[in-house]
């Protein structure tokens with residue numbers, strides 16, 4: 200990643216530019232652990248102040264993790280309804296085969 204871009208939003212660093220200090224870096228590392236993401240930042244790197252604030256804010260972390268869990272939950276639900284649908288189709292197939300077999304028998 201070149202130094203003209205913010206590592207958080209990947210946008211150009213034209214305004215609201217902050218240079219990461221050692222302390223700032225530690226805050227980002229802690230936040231990325233909580234978020235379960237890997238973000239490549241190093242001391243002296245330029246970032247957007249707003250992006251860093253958003254990334255490290257406990258409130259934003261909490262909200263983003265909740266959104267992530269919700270998305271995963273929604274995906275689970277999608278899989279479940281798909282599985283039910285497949286089972287229903289399968290059941291219909293079996294009934295159809297049975298029906299055909301009966302028809303054949305009583306013809």
Ligand SMILES: [Zn+2]
Nearest residue numbers: 205208247250
């Ligand atoms: Zn940014």
